[in-house]
Amino acid sequence: DTEVTQTPKHLVMGMTNKKSLKCEQHMGHRAMYWYKQKAKKPPELMFVYSYEKLSINESVPSRFSPECPNSSLLNLHLHALQPEDSALYLCASSQDYGQIETQYFGPGTRLLVL
């Protein structure tokens, strides 16, 4: 099973809303990632969790708050977003971090901020 699942598939929210994106993998991977992909652009790394600890934060605004409740789950909490935050949010996982491991991507959550 090389599947990374993400929910919801689509999300529309206002600038005052609070919402969460969820990501799950059951491959026993110990590294999980959040990427943001704007239209017609490549994915950009936001956060990396390694062994459930935040390893990398690519200077992401605090209105994005990641959480890793356990080794299989990764959340991204959203609050007071701006319209320019509308994008496809991709989750990925790999066996480990700091090694040359393949990252497996989920299908993404397409977010629209009104």
Add this chain to the structure above:
Amino acid sequence: AQSVTQLDSQVPVFEEAPVELRCNYSSSVSVYLFWYVQYPNQGLQLLLKYLSGSTLVKGINGFEAEFNKSQTSFHLRKPSVHISDTAEYFCAVTSSYGNKLVFGAGTILRVKS
């Protein structure tokens, strides 16, 4: 730091024709190279990767790529494309110092009948 340049933003090709998607990288250290495919409204799927060893790498769906260190290139090829290959293709690089993927801008492959 690593960087990736995909030389073509769009590549139109007729069905059953061969195709080459170009990727050049720059890095001061040893690199590891990947090609991912993204079908419309989907996430990224790994096509193939080069870590070490043979410079000709075969991947899924009949794709292959050749690592050329002297030309700092990792071009993706397929001898005969299908309509279903229409997608966006991303070249990506990482180094032995971590698993941070740096993506190119992407190449949209449009296969026409």
